[in-house]
Amino acid sequence: MAQRKERIDRGIKVRSDDVFALTSWREMAYLAFPRVVPVVLLFLLGAVASIYWERVLVTTCMFALLAISWDILASAGMVSLGQALFFGVGAYIAGTLNHYFGISPWLTIPIATLGGGVVCTLVLLPVLRLRGIYFAMVTMILPLMIERVIEATKIFGGTEGISGLNTLGNVHTEFLVAAVMVWVVLFSFRRMMSTDYGLLLKGINDNDRAVMSAGMNIYYYKAQALFLSSAVGAFAGAFMTHAYQFVGMPVFALDYSIIPIASVAVGGAGTLAGPMLGSFILVPLSELLRGLGGLRVVIYAVILVVCTVGLPEGIFHYLSRKYNQFERWVKVER
Amino acid sequence: MSEKTILQAQDLSKNFGGVKAVDGVSFSLRRNEVLGVIGPNGSGKTTLANLITGFVKPSRGKVIFDGKNITGMAPYKVADLGIARSFQMVKPFYQLPAFKNLNVALLSPRLRRLSGGRFGDRDAMAKDLLEEVGFERDSWVITHQAASLPHGYLKRLELAKCMALQPEIIVLDELFSGLSLAEVASMVPVIEKLVAQGKTLVMIEHRLKELFRIADRVIVLNFGQKIAEGVPAEVMEDPQVRGAYLGSEAEE
Ligand SMILES: Nc1ncnc2c1ncn2[C@@H]1O[C@H](COP(=O)(O)OP(=O)(O)O)[C@@H](O)[C@H]1O
Ligand SMILES: [Mg+2]
Numbered sequence: 001m002a003q004r005k006e007r008i009d010r011g012i013k014v015r016s017d018d019v020f021a022l023t024s025w026r027e028m029a030y031l032a033f034p035r036v037v038p039v040v041l042l043f044l045l046g047a048v049a050s051i052y053w054e055r056v057l058v059t060t061c062m063f064a065l066l067a068i069s070w071d072i073l074a075s076a077g078m079v080s081l082g083q084a085l086f087f088g089v090g091a092y093i094a095g096t097l098n099h100y101f102g103i104s105p106w107l108t109i110p111i112a113t114l115g116g117g118v119v120c121t122l123v124l125l126p127v128l129r130l131r132g133i134y135f136a137m138v139t140m141i142l143p144l145m146i147e148r149v150i151e152a153t154k155i156f157g158g159t160e161g162i163s164g165l166n167t168l169g170n171v172h173t174e175f176l177v178a179a180v181m182v183w184v185v186l187f188s189f190r191r192m193m194s195t196d197y198g199l200l201l202k203g204i205n206d207n208d209r210a211v212m213s214a215g216m217n218i219y220y221y222k223a224q225a226l227f228l229s230s231a232v233g234a235f236a237g238a239f240m241t242h243a244y245q246f247v248g249m250p251v252f253a254l255d256y257s258i259i260p261i262a263s264v265a266v267g268g269a270g271t272l273a274g275p276m277l278g279s280f281i282l283v284p285l286s287e288l289l290r291g292l293g294g295l296r297v298v299i300y301a302v303i304l305v306v307c308t309v310g311l312p313e314g315i316f317h318y319l320s321r322k323y324n325q326f327e328r329w330v331k332v333e334r
Numbered sequence: 335m336s337e338k339t340i341l342q343a344q345d346l347s348k349n350f351g352g353v354k355a356v357d358g359v360s361f362s363l364r365r366n367e368v369l370g371v372i373g374p375n376g377s378g379k380t381t382l383a384n385l386i387t388g389f390v391k392p393s394r395g396k397v398i399f400d401g402k403n404i405t406g407m408a409p410y411k412v413a414d415l416g417i418a419r420s421f422q423m424v425k426p427f428y429q430l431p432a433f434k435n436l437n438v439a440l441l442s443p444r445l446r447r448l449s450g451g452r453f454g455d456r457d458a459m460a461k462d463l464l465e466e467v468g469f470e471r472d473s474w475v476i477t478h479q480a481a482s483l484p485h486g487y488l489k490r491l492e493l494a495k496c497m498a499l500q501p502e503i504i505v506l507d508e509l510f511s512g513l514s515l516a517e518v519a520s521m522v523p524v525i526e527k528l529v530a531q532g533k534t535l536v537m538i539e540h541r542l543k544e545l546f547r548i549a550d551r552v553i554v555l556n557f558g559q560k561i562a563e564g565v566p567a568e569v570m571e572d573p574q575v576r577g578a579y580l581g582s583e584a585e586e
Contacts, residue, residue, distance in 0.1 A: 196441055196456070199430060203438045206427040213387065213421075214439035215413035215499060270429075 002332045007325055034323060039183055046175045054171050058243060060283040061178035062236040066256060067263040067275030068185055069232035074269060075193060076225035077205035079132065082139030084256035085123075086233025087240075088146065090116035092156060094238035095247030099162045105242040106168070109235065116234020121227045128222050131208075143252035150249055161248020168242055178239065182276065185232055190272050201225055259283070266307045268314015277316050281307075340365045340534050341417075341503060346385050346395035347558075348378075355381040357558035358395070363503070368525075368535045370545045370566065373555030374578055379538045380422055382555065383507050386536070387419045388412040400502075414444045418501035420492040422508045422538075426480035432469070433476045435491055436460035439498035448500055460498070467494045467524055486517045493524065503534045510541040518544050542570075554578065 046057055066083045073080050093112035097103045103111070127138045151159055168174050192198050200221055203211045208218050237256075241247040259282065260275065267278025285303065289296040311318050341363040348356045356378040363369050371379050384390035386397055388409040396405045404412055413419075427435050439445065440456045465471045467490040475487060483491065489509060496504045510518045518541060525548055529535065539545040546552070546566035554562040554569060556578040562569050569575055 196437060199434060199437055200441060202429050203427045206429055207425045209389065209409070210421070210425065210427065210495065211438055212389075212409040213413050213419050214495065215410055215442040215444045216438065217408075217410045 003329045004332045005327055006330050007327050034320075035187075042179050042183075046172075046179060051171055054175050055243075056284055056287050058171065058174050058178045059240070060280055061175075061182045062240050063259055063263065063283050064182050064276040064279035065185060065232050065236040067260040067267070067279045068189065068272050069229045069236070070260045070264055071269060071272050071275045072189060072225060072232065073229040074264075075198070075205055076201040076222055077131075077208060078128075078222065078226065079136045080139040080229075080257075081136045081261070082141075082143050082257050083233050083260045084143040084252050084254065085139060085146070086116060086120050086230040087237035087256040088143055088252035089119050089230075090234025090237030091241040091247045091251040092237075093119075093234070094241045095162050095165055096156055098165045098242070105166050109168075109238045109242065112238035113231050113235040116237065117227045117231030120230035120234065121223055124226055124230075125223060128219050128226070140257065143257070144254075147249050147252040157248065159249060161246055161250075163246045163248075165242055165245045165247065167245055168239075174239075174243055181235065181239075186272055186276055189228075193272070262304055264314075266304065266315060268316040268318075271314075271316050271320075274314045274316030278314070281315070338364045340400060341386070342396075342398040343382075343386065344396040344398070346382070346397065347393050348381055348385055348390055349393045354558045356385060356392075356555075359553075359555070359558070359560045360395075361553055361560065361563065363534060363536065366529065366532050366534055367551065368529055368537060368549045370549035370552035371536060371538045371555065372540070372542060372545070372552060377555040377578075378558040379555055380507055381558075383419060383505050383536070383538060386412075386505060387417055413499060413501075414442070416444070416499075416502035417505065418496035418499045418503070419505040420496055420507055420509055422511070424485070424488040424492050426483065426488055426491055428479065428481035430480055431477045432480050432483060432487070432491060433457065433460040433464055435480050436463055436494055436498045439495055442499065444499060463494045463498055464491075466497070466527075467491075468520055485512055486514070489513060489517075490521070493521070497528070501533070503536065504528065505536040505538075507538045508540060509537070510539060510544055522548065546570075 042057075046054060049057060066087060069086060070080060070083055090112045093115050094105070094108040097108040097111060098105060123142065124139070127135060130138065150156060156162060168177060193201070200211070200216065204218050204221060211218050237251055241251070260279070263278030263282055264275040265278070266281055267276065268274030282300075282304075286296070286300060289299055292299060307315070339362050342360075343362070344360050346356055346359045347354070359378075359382060361369070371382065373379055381390060385392050385395075388404070388407050388411065391406045396403060398404065399412075399415060399417065402415070404415065426432075427438065430437075434457075437456050437460055440453065440459055446453060461471060461476060464476050469476050469487065469490065475483070480488070480491065489512070493506070493509060496506070510521070513521070522544060525535070525537075529548075535548075537545060537549060549566055551564065552562075552566050552569045553560055554572070554575050556574075561574045561578060562572045564572075
């Protein structure tokens, strides 16, 4: 008796139909499992980690937010090479509010989140019409320019930066806030992308001319996506400012633009969860490799290349495909 | 402008660098009329569509829609006023299922206005529209990602996207190109139904035989200029048109 391998998609009907899913415990578990397990896992990790690794987890969460913020923007057809702009603007708003006005971090962070969103959106509004690489170039240059401006004008502490800022409390508090924020952002934006609003953003990404010819002002929607994305990035910057108790020119460094993009490449674009997963691989990895000195960057780069070449669709797409499909052998009568 | 005129182009011109893509074209479109636009490749047909729908700003001339000057207006505003268009290069929203492609137009401010502030069941409306242009209602095709649709369906989807906007005028840029005879034959009744519903159509076409059956009037472009205008049969008798299409021996 010969055998043939078949690939079957699990419960497409179920997943496309929320109400139907509620009729079966098995299906509910099937839907809940990939959401609940990572959430629980992250909080468990935070609970058992040493202080050092808890700090690493906090940083990882912030890079995850930057990567998600990149993906939000990309979903609406804007490719950015400058998440550092969002990060840096948020960082400086929080830092200066805390230093010059003595405002508590619990207030500076929300203010910097909204304020950073508004500032970055206004700054990029004039170039919203640029497409592809032209938009990307502007976003890359802006943070580097601001860095030079701070250096030249010596504002906000100039090259020294501002130190001695307040913290949110101990590292456990920071971890809790960071982890909760990451999940809230991830799940709410994933939800958003599945609504008609998300559909519109995807439409702009696919074919902006067709969206315009449907009578939609695409610049209005692109500006909104830009605000959402930059607010998330600004939150990360503001948060890290208080975690480091310092804000200075390095917040506009290329790291904050490049690592999110690498995370997206590893994790898989367009899912928001992929970029987050990518960050949770790359950032701790870079910590693990710290002992290796000069070779660190080389090994890091090799891993990055292997990941992106081996799984060009991204790890998240791969995992979710495997989860939603199964293969089985069936007997074939000859 | 007479009562029945819905769209008027006056001396429309567009230069791309040195190329006069459209050169001093004037015409007027009556309400509920089907106007054919024909001409050889590169004669400026697509550019003319872009000029009317705001995707290209004219170097000279005016576009007047319903008594309102819409020259140089942003494309989304033109669409909002009620001029829909299809694109010669079909490019669906690849990531979305076929029927969700229509939801973008169904979400537009124009649709909200027309439906009195309520959107209604967009998915059902989208599926109805797809059925109208010839998708089989309960087949997998309408829920499948648009990226994987065959060309014939993509063309139908283009038409459905235009219809979703409930426009006054539909500008169709080579809707029939790349379709089989049978596919064209099945789409002609859809177009005829639109006309019966009172829509005004501008059809840019290379498939003259099918076009001439639908069009009330035809204008012919050559090197950006309008060289003839009239009912289909007359136009093809015009020596200049025959020259442009068939080549002439006299012109050395
Ligand atoms: N965006 C553009 N930039 C430069 N030249 C263009 C552009 N669009 C069209 N053209 C030129 O204008 C002329 C008319 O093109 P088009 O309107 O596409 O003709 P048709 O649709 O009749 O084939 C061609 O010579 C083409 O190369
Ligand atoms: Mg053309």
